[in-house]
Amino acid sequence: MFEEQYRKAFDQALPSEELQQETLALLQEAQDHHIQPEQPVRKWKLAYTVSLAGTAAAILICVVSASFWMDRGQKYDEIEGEWTTNDSLFSENEAFCSDDPAENTVEDSAASLHQDENKTASGSDEDSDQAEDSELKSDNEENKSDNNAPVIVNNGETKTYLSLADFVEELEAMSAPGFGTNYLYSKELLIIPSLTYEEARFRCLYLDIASGNYSYSYLITSEGVQYYLEIRTELTLPKTADALSKILENISANITFRKEENGYRYSFEEQGEVTVRVYPTDGTAIPDEETADQILKTHFSLHRYDPDNPCLNMTY
Amino acid sequence: MAITYTDEQMRQLLTQYGPTVYRLAMAQLHSSFDAEDVYQEVFLKYLRAKPVFQNREHQKAWFIRVTINCCKDHLKKACRRDLPLEQQMLPAASPNEEYAALHMALTQLKEPQRAIIHLHYYEGYKTKEIAELLEINHSTVRSHLRRASKKLKKLLEGEEF
Structure with missing residues (x-):
């Protein structure tokens, strides 16, 4: 039976x-790119290599992190005489990207971020531009927190928390010679969350260094029901600017759609470079097709990377 | 000289082992989204490894073992995220409520139990063969199978929902 x-x-x-x-x-x-067959490696040799590499990476990360935070602390000390670390984003026992929407935490974070932004703006010489930005930002407090939401960068050893702006810088750094071509042009494929949606909250971004894949998650509210809007990318990264243009054209041109048991899945571009899923937070209130379309249109849009985009220029 | 596969050979591989790989991944991960990732990963591994087999059973066993390992990696990756992008374990696509209940019940099982149940009930492997495939004791497989079947039965009868 x-x-x-x-x-x-x-x-x-x-x-x-x-x-x-x-x-x-x-x-x-x-096959066309002549991928190399995996070489058999003895287990002990592999374990030894991994442990050695792990130790070296841990030491390197400690040194780099220490110098980064010392440098950053110094920079903010010069401006304001004090520095609030990213840790203020999380309460003591809060897990990152918790399932609990944690309204209060987000509001607190937004307030904290707002404070930091003002500090930064007041210490800067670019008064007029910053003032305009600041005005725009104050119109929508929640969106500020959305776009400053941290990014988890996982390099297999440690996870680093970054702002979106810092994340883009990381990608740029990884596009430099020495990292191969894996991340070349990747920043141009970033999907920047729109600033216009009051009820869309950017929850987290996860980047896996090993695979180059990254994912975004939003918590959105539509007609009183909460949904997750999850965006995943599979970066088959272009090696030339022409190839990049082609991908961007295809992303905007080809959208395939299918209903799944627990939500909806939209794939942008034939090979699924960008996939968006819409599904309810409680697993039961599955939207009908019209509502799902509406959610997608209302809460999601693709923007090309632009260094002038105010989303990316916000700092803690 | 490196082995290369023709388009036709690749197509045949996908036709022959694709359903087995996909179903096993679905049984393990309960998310069509993740199952699709694993599906592609397994065939890419095949292309990289270019393994040589004694017979078809041997080849199928390779696909099963690699799929299970890929699923484990996938679950580990999900665990490494402090909290996954929502619901790493989603009920799989099912045509009706009865099957949805089954998928939901399967999510309650531990990882080796899901694989054992699937290999036994769907692929028709005997417990001894499963033990060889998963490289675990025969008695462990039997005990997992007994416990998992009992638990599934209870769950499907609504006793633990």
Whole structure:
């Protein structure tokens, strides 16, 4: 009885035609680029190498982090004589990107960020531009916190918390010679959250250094119901500016849509470089198709990276 | 000389082992989104490793083992995020409530139990074969299977919901 039920349930689970085509293209591409076969490595040798590399990386990270924070602390000391660290974003026992919307925490964070922004603005020489920005920002306190929300950068050893602006700087640094071409042009593919939506709250961004994939998550409210809007990218990074242009054109041109058991999935670009999922926070209030479309149109938009974008120029 | 695969060979591989890989990933991860990631990852690994097999059963066993390992990695990655992007363990796409309940019940099982249940009930492997595939004791497989079946039965009867 159970066996039959189980078989029936999984008979339905088949890879879609779209997935098969996408995978085939991926395999062809991988083969064309002459990927190297994995070399057999003895377990002890691997463990030894990993532990050695891990120790070296940990020491390096400690040194770099210490110098970064010392330098940053000094910079803010010069401006204001005091420095509030990013730790103020989180209460003592709060986990990052907690499932609990934590209204109070976000408001507190926003207030803290606002304070810091004002400090930075008052210490700067670029008065007129900053004043304008500051005015715009004060119109929408919540959005400020959205766009200053931290980023988790996972390099396999440690996680680093950054602002969006710092994250872009990191990507730029990784585009430099020495890091290969993995991150070249990646910042141009960043999806910048729009500033116009009052009820969309940027929750977290996660970047995995090893794979280059990154994901965003938003908590949004539509007609009193909370939904998650999750954006994932699979960076098949372009190696030339022309290839980049082509990807951007395709992103805006081709959107495939499909309904899933627990929400909706929109794929931008044929090969799924950008995928957006809309699904309810409580797992039950699945929106109808019209509502899902409306949520997507209201709460999401693609923007190309622009160094002048005020979203990216905000600092703690 | 490096082995290369023709388009036709790749297509055949996807047709032959794709469903097995995808279903096993779904049984492990309960998210079509993640299952698709694993599906692609497994075939890329195949392309990189270019393994040589004695027969088809051997080849299928390779796909199963690699899929299970990829799923484990995927779950580990999810754990490394302080809290995953919402709901790393989502109920899989199902045509109706009955199957949704089954998928939901499967999420209550521990990781090796999900694999064992799937390999036994869907792929039809005997417990001894599963033990070899997963490289664990035969008695452990039997005990996992017994406990998991019992738990699933209870869950599906609504006793623990």
